[in-house]
Amino acid sequence: MGLMSLEGTIKDRAKKSSNAHFMLIDGMSKLMSEHFKRCDSLDFYASDLKWKLIVRSDTVKGSISFYLWITDSRCVGPNWEVTCSFKLSLVSQTGHDLCKPFTFAFNAKQDSWGHNNFITHEVLKKDGFLVNDRTVFSAEITEVKPKFLHVNGVSRNMGTAERLKLTEVSRNNSKFTWKISEFSSFNGEHHSSHEFTVGPRIWYLVMYPKGISDGAGNSISLFLHVSDYVTDVPKEATTAIYKLRVLDQRPKRNHREFRAECRFSSNSRHWGFSKMLPLEELYNASNGYLVNDELYVGVEFLFLSTSEYL
Incomplete structure (x- = not known):
């Protein structure tokens, strides 16, 4: 089944x-x-509450883990609770789906089940x-039953769908x-690089020469920031797997680098290391x-994921 045909089937x-x-x-x-190591879905609503799907590869070796996570901003404090029945499924593209039903209570101690x-x-x-x-x-x-939450509990007439694409960044533009x-x-407290494009997004680096947070006064801090999309195509969150670096200018090239896997969204637009x-x-x-008062810092992108509603 081709991609366009599969997307059409999912939307239907x-x-x-x-x-x-x-x-x-x-x-x-x-x-x-x-x-x-994990993929998070875009937000979706069921019975006036906000949820996400989580798919992980690092929980059990050789297996895929699958969870439902309640992320509604009204689910705060120690007393809230939402009991519901839900069915997690893998959709077969040639035969019968694999479905596993659950009935659990989501609360402050357990906000995801799967x-x-x-x-x-x-x-x-x-x-x-x-x-x-x-x-x-x-x-x-x-069968959503909220406790101590002000929700209307109305179900949607139709579901939602998304496409999440995982890609390896070309070495020529990484x-x-x-x-x-x-x-x-x-x-100054911080300084920003010029903007640059990798994948569908525009990025820039921010450096704190005297550190910030727990690095204040003892380290330089370096963060990767996301800006706009390259095109007007409506996409949502972007997950990036990347390395932030302070470059060693000697022939040894013993760079200081840290690897990160971070999800950049409208609420989380920068990630890095204090x-x-x-x-x-x-x-x-x-x-x-630091040689002749010159410093080189940088980022190398390894993989990117982008999501969009279908």
Whole structure:
């Protein structure tokens, strides 16, 4: 089944399913190989409450874990509770779906439920669940009974669907390096690089020469920020797997680098490290990070995921 045909099938099924959400993961092999450790769906609503789907590859070796997570902003404090029945499913592209029903209470101590060993990689590759590196997950929520929450409880007439695409960043366009001259003259709290494009997004780096948070006064801090999309195509959150670096200018090239897997959204537009490099190590000439008052910092992108509603 081609991508357009699969997307059409999912949208048709969503229209016929109230309180349901379908998530097509395009690039499933990158999750199974643990390049990505988890995939979060876009927000969706069921019975006037906000939810997400979570698919993980790092909980049980050789298996995929699948959970339903309640994320509504009204679910705060120690007393709230939502009891519901829900069905987590893998949509077969050639035969019968794999469905597992649950009835649980979501509360402050347990805001997600599901299965740590929902399906093994071996079974996933059979019965039409993995076709052309694409897999479809879904959840249908029924019998929602909130406690101590002001919700109307009205079910939607139709479900929703999304496409989440996992891609490896081309080596030709994966790195950005920022040369900072006259580093000792940077007296402001933070400084930003020029913007650059990787994948569908515009990015920039922000450096705190004297640190921030728990790095204040003892380290330089470095963060990756996301800006706009390159095109006007409506997309939502972007997950990036990347390395932030302070470059060693000696022939040894012993860079200080940290790897991160972060989800950039409208509410979380920057991620990084407040203790990127201790100032003591930065100013030690033998380390090669600061040479002739010049510092090089950068980022290397490894993988990106983008999501959009269908």
